Amino acid sequence: MQPTLLSYMDDQHQLEGCATVVRLEPEARDGLTCLILDATLFYPQGGGQAWDTGLIQGETGIFAVQEVRFVDGFVHHYGQFREGSLAVGAEVSYTIDSTRRRLNSRLHSAGHLLDEAVKNLGLAWTPTKGIHYPGQAAVEYEGAVTDTEAARAALEAESNRLIQQGFSVTAQLVSLAELPQHSDFIPPQLPDNKPIRVVRMGAQKGTPCGGTHVKDIAEIGPMTIRYIKAKKGMIRVAYDIPE
Ligand SMILES: [Zn+2]
Numbered sequence: 239m240q241p242t243l244l245s246y247m248d249d250q251h252q253l254e255g256c257a258t259v260v261r262l263e264p265e266a267r268d269g270l271t272c273l274i275l276d277a278t279l280f281y282p283q284g285g286g287q288a289w290d291t292g293l294i295q296g297e298t299g300i301f302a303v304q305e306v307r308f309v310d311g312f313v314h315h316y317g318q319f320r321e322g323s324l325a326v327g328a329e330v331s332y333t334i335d336s337t338r339r340r341l342n343s344r345l346h347s348a349g350h351l352l353d354e355a356v357k358n359l360g361l362a363w364t365p366t367k368g369i370h371y372p373g374q375a376a377v378e379y380e381g382a383v384t385d386t387e388a389a390r391a392a393l394e395a396e397s398n399r400l401i402q403q404g405f406s407v408t409a410q411l412v413s414l415a416e417l418p419q420h421s422d423f424i425p426p427q428l429p430d431n432k433p434i435r436v437v438r439m440g441a442q443k444g445t446p447c448g449g450t451h452v453k454d455i456a457e458i459g460p461m462t463i464r465y466i467k468a469k470k471g472m473i474r475v476a477y478d479i480p481e
Pocket of ligand 1: 346350447
């Protein structure tokens with residue numbers, strides 16, 4: 239069986255698609271059925287971004303997707319049949335819940351924006367981890383900070399200045415050999431079973447990222463830096479945006 243074609247890597251804004259069911263495992267986990275398609279736009283949880291939900295529909299059934307995971311090259315859509323069932327080989331169409339995706343894309347893009355704000359302020363902080371789940375979004379950096387409240391206020395002001403200015407977010411698929419031309423930051427553990435997509439904010443050099451993003455940074459809306467905590471060379475910047 240071929241690994242799932244990750245259609246969301248090519249088009250992160252398309253929320254409807256067609257595919258073929260290649261595997262169906264009833265009661266795969268916690269009473270949920272696992273459905274695998276040959277290609278999918280559903281984003282599986284990863285890189286600190288929550289999974290998509292939505293509906294997969296064929297002639298013989300409707301499947302409600304409740305959780306999406308990436309396992310060994312395959313996107314597992316976990317959920318339940320709302321009507322009927324679907325067989326392996328069935329042609330299906332699907333739609334992704336746009337409200338949930340949009341919030342996740344905005345939260346995730348805000349993490350990138352925060353990195354830009356950190357650079358613009360001349361802070362020598364290196365991003366190590368992003369968490370973009372609603373209500374708990376934060377980026378962690380390696381570095382030092384003395385006055386956390388001053389840094390918080392400055393980062394909030396710079397982030398919102400960039401949001402008000404607005405600029406486009408673009409994505410490009412590149413090979414591992416091409417990556418250094420496009421990105422200053424080469425993460426230590428790049429997945430070897432996914433294409434490398436470089437995401438760029440405006441004219442800046444990009445960063446490798448498999449998540450989903452807004453088209454323009456202005457879509458993030460007013461951003462709040464909730465707090466900055468520093469401990470043992472690690473800085474946690476917690477942020478939020480309006481739903
Ligand atoms: Zn990203």
